[in-house]
Amino acid sequence: MQFLDQFRGNQLVTESDVAGFVWQGTPMRLMDRQRGIRKPRQLSAALTFRTVFTPPDGVPPYADQEGPDGFQRYKMRGDDPEHAENRALRQAMLHGLPLIWFVGVERGTYLPIYPVYLVAEERELRQFVVALAPEQRYLLGVSDAGNADDVRRYADRITRQRLHQPMFRARVLAAYQQRCAMCRLRHVSLLDASHILPDGHELGQPVVPNGLALCKIHHAAFDQNIIGIRPDLQIVVREQVLLEVDGPMLRHGIQELDGRRLEVPGSPAADPSADRLEVRYNDFLAAI
Structure with a gap:
C-alpha cells in the first residue's frame, strides 16, 4: 500500500x-x-x-x-x-x-x-x-x-x-480524455467531474452519461446557472452576464462560450444524456 x-x-x-x-x-x-x-x-x-x-x-x-x-x-x-x-x-x-x-x-x-x-x-x-x-x-x-x-x-x-x-x-475524466468539455483545459488537477443532475435526483446516478468533465471555474459557473447547456449541446451564457464588463477572464473564459458547442466523448454510451441535459437546462431557464 x-x-x-x-x-x-x-x-x-x-x-x-x-x-x-x-x-x-x-x-x-x-x-x-x-x-x-x-x-x-x-x-x-x-x-x-x-x-x-x-x-x-x-x-x-x-x-x-x-x-x-x-x-x-x-x-x-x-x-x-x-x-x-x-x-x-x-x-x-x-x-x-x-x-x-x-x-x-x-x-x-x-x-x-x-x-x-x-x-x-x-x-x-x-x-x-x-x-x-x-x-x-x-x-x-x-x-x-x-x-x-x-x-x-x-x-x-x-x-x-x-x-x-x-x-x-x-x-x-477518462471519457473526456482529461480535458474540460467547455474550454479544453488539460490540467487534470484543475478538472472536476460535474454531475448534470445531482445525487438526489431520480436520474442523478454516478454514471458517465450524467457527468461532464469541467475545469473548476466552468464547473462553478454551471452549478451557479451562469452557464447552461441545451440538449443539443449548445452552451448558453446567462444574458445579464453577457452584458457585464469585466476583465479578460469574463470575456474570454465565460462570455465567448455563448453559442459554442460542448466537446463530448463522441460515443453514444459515454456522451451526456440528452434527457438529463433537458431537465438541467429547464432548471437553468427557471433560474434566470
Missing part, C-alpha cells in the same frame, strides 16, 4: 505501473491477468482483488454491487465457496487483514481502493461483504432497529466518499 501511495496524485494505475512492486527483493505481481483474486505464493491469504472495466453501456461480468445495508459486495470466484481463491479471501477476512481493491475505469486502467476489509461472508449468495474504511468494519454488528438507519446512512456516505465519487471522477 505504501508502494501504491506514489500514484495518489494521478489516482489511476495500469498493470505496468504495479508490475514494478518488489517485496523482500522478489518481484510480486499485484494483479493477475487471468483472475480477479490475487494471492501471491509467498502469502497465506489474498492481497488484492479486482473488478474489471465495463463500458458505460455494458453489463458487468460479475454482479459486484452495494447491498441493502450500504456495504459493498464482492462476488466469489465461481460457484464453489471452497475454491482456492475464495479460501484466500476468507483467510484475509478471518484474520482481519487489509486488502487492495483494483476497480477498472478503462480497459487496463484501475482505481486502487485501499485499505479495504472483508467483514462478512454471504455464502448462499457467493459473495463477501466489503468495508471500505477501517471504521466501517465495526458497523456491521450494529443491528438493533433504533440505529439501523443511522448505520445505513453512514455506510452510504463512506461508500460515496471512497468508491462512488472517485470512480465517477475517474470514469468521466
Whole structure:
C-alpha cells in the first residue's frame, strides 16, 4: 500500500505501473491477468482483488454491487465457496487483514481502493461483504432497529466518499480524455467531474452519461446557472452576464462560450444524456 501511495496524485494505475512492486527483493505481481483474486505464493491469504472495466453501456461480468445495508459486495470466484481463491479471501477476512481493491475505469486502467476489509461472508449468495474504511468494519454488528438507519446512512456516505465519487471522477475524466468539455483545459488537477443532475435526483446516478468533465471555474459557473447547456449541446451564457464588463477572464473564459458547442466523448454510451441535459437546462431557464 505504501508502494501504491506514489500514484495518489494521478489516482489511476495500469498493470505496468504495479508490475514494478518488489517485496523482500522478489518481484510480486499485484494483479493477475487471468483472475480477479490475487494471492501471491509467498502469502497465506489474498492481497488484492479486482473488478474489471465495463463500458458505460455494458453489463458487468460479475454482479459486484452495494447491498441493502450500504456495504459493498464482492462476488466469489465461481460457484464453489471452497475454491482456492475464495479460501484466500476468507483467510484475509478471518484474520482481519487489509486488502487492495483494483476497480477498472478503462480497459487496463484501475482505481486502487485501499485499505479495504472483508467483514462478512454471504455464502448462499457467493459473495463477501466489503468495508471500505477501517471504521466501517465495526458497523456491521450494529443491528438493533433504533440505529439501523443511522448505520445505513453512514455506510452510504463512506461508500460515496471512497468508491462512488472517485470512480465517477475517474470514469468521466477518462471519457473526456482529461480535458474540460467547455474550454479544453488539460490540467487534470484543475478538472472536476460535474454531475448534470445531482445525487438526489431520480436520474442523478454516478454514471458517465450524467457527468461532464469541467475545469473548476466552468464547473462553478454551471452549478451557479451562469452557464447552461441545451440538449443539443449548445452552451448558453446567462444574458445579464453577457452584458457585464469585466476583465479578460469574463470575456474570454465565460462570455465567448455563448453559442459554442460542448466537446463530448463522441460515443453514444459515454456522451451526456440528452434527457438529463433537458431537465438541467429547464432548471437553468427557471433560474434566470
